[in-house]
Amino acid sequence: MPAPAYKKIPMELNKKIALVAHDNKKRDLVEWAKFNRDLLAHHKIYATGTTGELLERELKFPIEKLQSGPLGGDQQIGAKIVDGGIDFLIFFWDPLEPQPHDPDVKALLRIALVWNIPTACDRATADFVISSPLMDKTYDRLVPDYDVYRNRKVPGVETPPLPIPGVTPPKAGRAAPAAPVAPIDPAGKPARA
Numbered sequence: 001m002p003a004p005a006y007k008k009i010p011m012e013l014n015k016k017i018a019l020v021a022h023d024n025k026k027r028d029l030v031e032w033a034k035f036n037r038d039l040l041a042h043h044k045i046y047a048t049g050t051t052g053e054l055l056e057r058e059l060k061f062p063i064e065k066l067q068s069g070p071l072g073g074d075q076q077i078g079a080k081i082v083d084g085g086i087d088f089l090i091f092f093w094d095p096l097e098p099q100p101h102d103p104d105v106k107a108l109l110r111i112a113l114v115w116n117i118p119t120a121c122d123r124a125t126a127d128f129v130i131s132s133p134l135m136d137k138t139y140d141r142l143v144p145d146y147d148v149y150r151n152r153k154v155p156g157v158e159t160p161p162l163p164i165p166g167v168t169p170p171k172a173g174r175a176a177p178a179a180p181v182a183p184i185d186p187a188g189k190p191a192r193a
Contacts, residue, residue, distance in 0.1 A: 005145040009115075013138055015087040018077045019047045019055060020069065020108075022099060025092035030054050032092075032123055036130050046086065048073030074104040078111040087141075088118040090126050116143050 017040065021029035029051065033040060037059050047055050049068030056063040067073040080086045089112050091105075099105060112119045120126035129135075 006142045007145050008140040011087045011139040016044045018086045018089045021051050021092040022094040024094045029092045074108040078108045090120045
């Protein structure tokens, strides 16, 4: 089996960072962001719902605010990841509290993994990510070449269509003859021949 091919996706000097937090983790994220304010200030910051409002008020610089997570904000971030609009994700999620939008959370984390986005789900990991020397450099993120997946053969799609009872398939290169149509009388009933 051949080794998978990879594509390089450049991350610029100023990164595009998504900050997300569940309700019970918003205070932790705000405290973390305030501690790292100077490091975050020269990057483009995206945040969902209330988290974005809190961060903008506390950090005193513009935050690109998206919808609240349960209203589609997690999916908006996921779409930005797919389109190359997010370089990494800081998501302080609450593993002990059930979330009504848990499938969206899992989908967001899956998309981040699919596109090889650095992701921190707790404060310690976020500290390591934000303090990495790579934060202040350009960086080429390696992503599998998904063209192989996009161009895969899907079983049953390339096969000829199933025959329809009573219909003769057309021969190659010739159009099928039109099926005879029974005449209809003025009352809308088929006429007798």
